Amino acid sequence: MSNRQKIVDSVPQTGFFGHPKGLFTLFFTEFWERFSYYGMKAILVYYMYYSVTKGGLGMNQQTALAIASVYGSLIYMSGIIGGWVADRLIGPSKSLFYGGILIMFGHIALAVPGSKAMFFTSMVLIILGTGLLKPNISTVVGEMYDINDARRDAGFSIFYMSVNLGAFIAPLIVGTVGMNYNFHLGFGIAALGMFLALVCYVLTRKKNLGLAGQFVHNPLSSEEKKTTFVKFGLAAVVLAVIITISAMTGILTVQRFIYLVGILGFVIPTIYFIYMYRSPKTTKEERSHLIAFIPLFLAAVMFWSIQEQGSTILAAFADKRTQLDFAGIHINPSWFQSANPLFIVVFAPIVGTLWVKLGNKAPTIPAKFAYGLLFAGLSFVVILVPALIGGTHALVNPLWLVLSYFIVVIGELCLSPVGLSATTKLAPSAFSSQMMSMWLLSNAAAQALNAQIVKFYTPETEMTYFGVIGVLSIVLSIILFALTPKIKTFIKDIR
Known part of the structure; x- marks a missing residue:
């Protein structure tokens, strides 16, 4: 009996909405971990560019936006370390546990009123911790299901909902506390979220996860x-x-570091791909699957480039360009970060059910990715409409921003949970966790790209910025639709 089958047999296969019981453990562990991450992220940009008198670090806004993108890129890039550690040293379970501990201490460092030194210390801890946790918790989800289990895609959609439940609640709580009272108190609440994730995992893993x-x-x-x-x-x-x-001699500046991360964002996945493809442990059929993964990876980079700007460019847009007094209430700009996960929580079960009901009639994996790119592009094009109607200097009705988040969510539901599932299916058996790291590197590359392009966003270039990126994504979606039949020949029998 293979290890994969031993694992499946050891996990109670029912107990959580018709799915393996272990999905309960991973759902709530991920929920609290994402609460901590997205709570921190909801106020991070504002903490960096708000003045010292307002409790911030007083950075230049463009520098803050670039650092936020670099931070996100390095967090996903560190998945390489987590995947390698799991595959070669301690396994996914221990990796995600130790990662959680590092993340918790990272948020505690942010919660301590201090200097930029404490800020950068927290960055290192959270980057390393998320690298250990993020790819491995998804790997464990995949291990609970047989490779041909019809529930697999739906299981990832349910798991993905935990991400978004945590991401929805976090800005409302951490954002309100951080923006209205004290940034450091907000970061402290994020640390508490990570602590609860660890408690959930430790108390239920033996009973629910088997091997x-x-x-x-x-x-x-x-x-x-x-x-x-x-x-x-x-x-x-x-x-x-x-x-x-x-750093001491002035050779390594913030701007040069941003450029370096931009290069690494694309060089690392390229090297990683070649390494897996040429490995003697990779079979001929697995090499075919890796070839199919290339256009999916590039499509994901374009998609995440747009989606991740929701917490950088659109966060600044919410703060500076949006009418925040609306319908008798004053909107906290960090609350807009809850729009994306709210829509996913509402619509993920619908889309997940749709894929199951369609069965073999559902769009293929590359076609779903193409739809994702199409909607991502449209979400940026929509931002142009209020400027065309009312001019580029008038404050924008907040419903336009909400509509943009809604459209990109439709694309995300076509691409992200499907991408997680497809990665576990297309992964060479010797590189299961590391292949999940490759998937996360698509987000790393996207945010590395964003760190280079956010400097082009100014009030004067706003329409050109959104227009060029939006149209480019739509064009790439059309190209991917055209390539779908060819990609299917490399994927072979996997749907």
């Missing part, structure tokens, strides 16, 4: 461990010395 997450799928031999630890140790020391000297 899911316990196997090290491609373990290092004793000899490999010795040489690997020596290499990594030396590399870490050399890197620390280079960074310290570069």
